[in-house]
Amino acid sequence: MTFERNREIATRIAEHLKADLLLYEKGIFKKAFENYGAIIAVFATGIVVRDIAPLLNNKWSDPAVVVVDSNLNFAIPLLGGHHGANEIARKISELGAVPVLTTATEVHGKPSVEGIADRLSCEIFNKESTVAVNCALLDQEIEVLEVKGPRIVVVDEDVSVLVKRRQENIGVKGDSSNNS
Known part of the structure; x- marks a missing residue:
């Protein structure tokens, strides 16, 4: 515009x-x-x-x-x-x-929770966790774990939980690449 x-x-x-x-x-x-x-x-x-x-x-x-x-x-x-x-x-x-x-992670060449979620075709379940995890990603390597179910996973508030997207949802909602 x-x-x-x-x-x-x-x-x-x-x-x-x-x-x-x-x-x-x-x-x-x-x-x-x-x-x-x-x-x-x-x-x-x-x-x-x-x-x-x-x-x-x-x-x-x-x-x-x-x-x-x-x-x-x-x-x-x-x-x-x-x-x-x-x-x-x-x-x-x-x-x-x-x-x-x-963006701090970008400036320092580090991954972000949002970027990792996109690369893995996931949604971030507990979005409020991304501030703490992105800050941690600036200072250290953070392990990405894949847990296959059925399971119950209990996490602290500074752990980002990514949930795989269903195939039909990929690229539909939230695709900002073609809008101005």
Whole structure:
């Protein structure tokens, strides 16, 4: 999404990502939050922050948000780095923008619970555990255990539990790769 004056850059990004192009109008961020899993905003960061602040709920339901400056210099994952924004910024870098990644695990070349879950085609059962486990992943190797059932597994609150996705659910809900 963008202002009319930045349409050319926004169009290049939308075509590259096979995404929709939305032009700014009052309430556009609210509409985008309701209808897209990811938003690419060709705006100044301050505009985006002020417009999305009242819409924020939590990292698990908010869309990924990437801010791109109007000269295509930088792609900044503002929300949802582990939930698609970092990957979108990398794809935008193919057009020349520098991806400005600040997600700690990403910056230090470490895996994240969210990334491990995606690679294993799993959902995170106890999402609140990811803060502690992602912090631990920064400092140490964390073993990934696979437990086949039937079993009962009891874990502490700082253990992330991943549940394999059913095949029919893969790539359907929460796929943010084709939205802007």
